[in-house]
Structures are given as structure tokens and as C-alpha cells.
Amino acid sequence: MELAFYQRPSIDVARDLICSTITVDGVGGIIIETEAYEPDDPASHSFNGPTPRNAAMFGPSGCAYVYRSYGIHWCFNIVCQPGSAVLLRAIEPLHGIDLMRERRGLEPLKLLCSGPGRLCQALGIDIGLNGHPLNSGVVQLACGSDAEIIAGPRIGITRAVEKPWRFGLAGSPFLSRKF
DNA sequence: ATATCGATGCTCT
DNA sequence: GAGCATCGATATT
Numbered sequence: 001m002e003l004a005f006y007q008r009p010s011i012d013v014a015r016d017l018i019c020s021t022i023t024v025d026g027v028g029g030i031i032i033e034t035e036a037y038e039p040d041d042p043a044s045h046s047f048n049g050p051t052p053r054n055a056a057m058f059g060p061s062g063c064a065y066v067y068r069s070y071g072i073h074w075c076f077n078i079v080c081q082p083g084s085a086v087l088l089r090a091i092e093p094l095h096g097i098d099l100m101r102e103r104r105g106l107e108p109l110k111l112l113c114s115g116p117g118r119l120c121q122a123l124g125i126d127i128g129l130n131g132h133p134l135n136s137g138v139v140q141l142a143c144g145s146d147a148e149i150i151a152g153p154r155i156g157i158t159r160a161v162e163k164p165w166r167f168g169l170a171g172s173p174f175l176s177r178k179f
Numbered sequence: 180a181t182a183t184c185g186a187t188g189c190t191c192t
Numbered sequence: 193g194a195g196c197a198t199c200g201a202t203a204t205t
Contacts, residue, residue, distance in 0.1 A: 035197070043197070045190095053190060070198050071188030077197090087197060117198050156197050 001134065001141045006061040010036035010084040015151075015167045017078070017086060019144030024123040027096030029113065030144065031088060033168040033175050035154045039083030042159035046083035056131040058082050064139060066120075066130040073117030076125050078134065078141075089155070089166070090114045092174045093122070115176040152179040 001020070006013060014036040022028045037044035045054045045067065056065040057079055065077040065085050077085035091113040093100055100112045100122035113119040120126070134141050148170040153161055155177060168175050 037197075045197075048191085051191070067197085068187095068189060070186080070196065072186065073198050075197060089197090115198070154197070158196085 001062070001143060003062055006078065006080050008080060010038055010080040010086050011165055013078070013080045014086040014165065015149055017088075018149050018167055018169050019147040021094070021142045021144060022088070022091065022123075023095055023140045024125060024129075025096075025138045027099050027123050028091060028140075029094035030092040030169075031090075032092050032114075032172045033088075033090035033166070035087040035089055035167070036165040037077070037085050037087065038165075039081075041163070041165075043154065043157040043161075043163075044083070044085075046085075057085050059131055060133065062134050064129045064132045064134065066125060066127055068127070069117060074120035074126050075116045076120050076123075076129070087116060088119060089116050090168070090172075090174050090176045091119050091123075092172065099124075110173055114174050118176075150179050 014034040017031050017034050020031050039046050046057045050058045061079055063079045065079050067075055069075045077087050079085050093112045104112055104122050113122045150168050150170045151164045152166050154166045
């Protein structure tokens with residue numbers, strides 16, 4: 001994935017990431033669901049400017065932004081333009097499924113990576129990957145083919161709830177929720 | 180199938 | 193001190 005790919009509005013990047021493949025230390029699969037967050041977006045962690053937590057969002061494009069969610073889970077984002085990022089919400093498991101099951105416990109394939117916290121646990125993502133550049137270390141991202149994309153409101157937010165900045169692969173059984 | 184709720188650790192006001 | 197970019201369990205239609 002070229003640097004220029006990330007240096008665009010997160011809404012375009014989020015859409016174009018559907019059907020790409022991501023792996024962390026060889027474990028991963030096909031990106032099924034994403035959400036975009038923009039600097040002027042009240043739902044975005046970057047909305048009030050840089051802080052220690054969101055520093056990676058204002059760092060280089062094409063790097064990871066990882067944060068803890070509800071004190072329990074990790075969430076993984078890809079930084080686009082400054083202050084904008086794409087949240088990975090679901091992956092279709094493809095590589096290293098045995099290791100994913102070790103990390104998440106015996107579970108139907110459908111639930112291994114269907115949700116932002118679940119996919120981080122399955123891929124072994126934690127704060128150690130925050131600010132980490134993509135495609136030059138353990139995190140690898142490769143282009144996918146064209147696909148039928150659907151869009152809708154983002155999940156789990158309380159502000160800017162109407163913006164249709166959640167994207168998914170139409171009809172996939174690995175979506176975290178229906179659109 | 181949908182609804183509610185507790186867990187748990189930050190961050191930012 | 194309030195509020196989370198969530199998940200899994202339990203309860204209820």
C-alpha cells in the first residue's frame with residue numbers, strides 16, 4: 001500500500017480498505033468493516049486537538065493509532081491525514097486461525113474478528129503497536145479487489161451519529177452488526 | 180431476536 | 193467525576 005493511499009480523507013480510505021488484507025505477524029485476514037473519523041468530527045478522538053492519548057492521530061500517515069476502549073479492549077486505527085483515522089471493525093479470518101482461537105478461546109469463526117475489540121485480541125494487537133508504521137514491520141497491508149460496499153451510521157458513538165461513515169462488505173457474515 | 184447491564188481503566192474536564 | 197469508537201452474559205419476546 002502506497003503512502004499516498006493514506007494521505008486522503010479518511011472517508012475515502014475507509015471505503016477503499018474494504019477487501020484489503022491485513023496481517024500482524026502473519027495472523028489476519030480480509031478487512032470487512034471500517035469506520036472513518038475526521039478532525040472536525042465531534043465523534044473523533046482528535047476533535048479537541050492533540051493530547052497524549054491521540055498523539056499518533058497527528059503523526060505520520062500510514063501508522064497505527066491504538067487506544068484502550070472501555071478499560072478492557074484495544075481498538076486499532078490507521079492514520080490518514082493529520083487528525084483523521086480509520087477504525088478497523090471486522091476482519092474475515094484467513095491466516096493463523098489456530099492462533100486466533102488460542103488467544104480468544106474456542107469460538108465459531110464468525111466471532112473471532114467481528115468487532116474492533118475482538119479483532120485486536122485475535123491479532124494480538126495492543127498499545128505496543130501505537131504509532132507503528134504499516135508495511136515496514138509486523139503489520140502488513142495489501143490491496144484487495146473491488147467489492148460491493150455498503151455505508152451507514154457509525155456504532156457506539158453519541159455525537160455526529162448521523163454521519164454515514166461506517167463501511168462494510170455487502171452481505172458478509174463477518175460484519176460486527178447489520179447495516 | 181432484541182434489550183439491558185456490569186466489567187474495568189483510562190482520558191480529559 | 194463523567195464518559196466512553198466494546199463485549200459477553202443474562203433475561204425477556
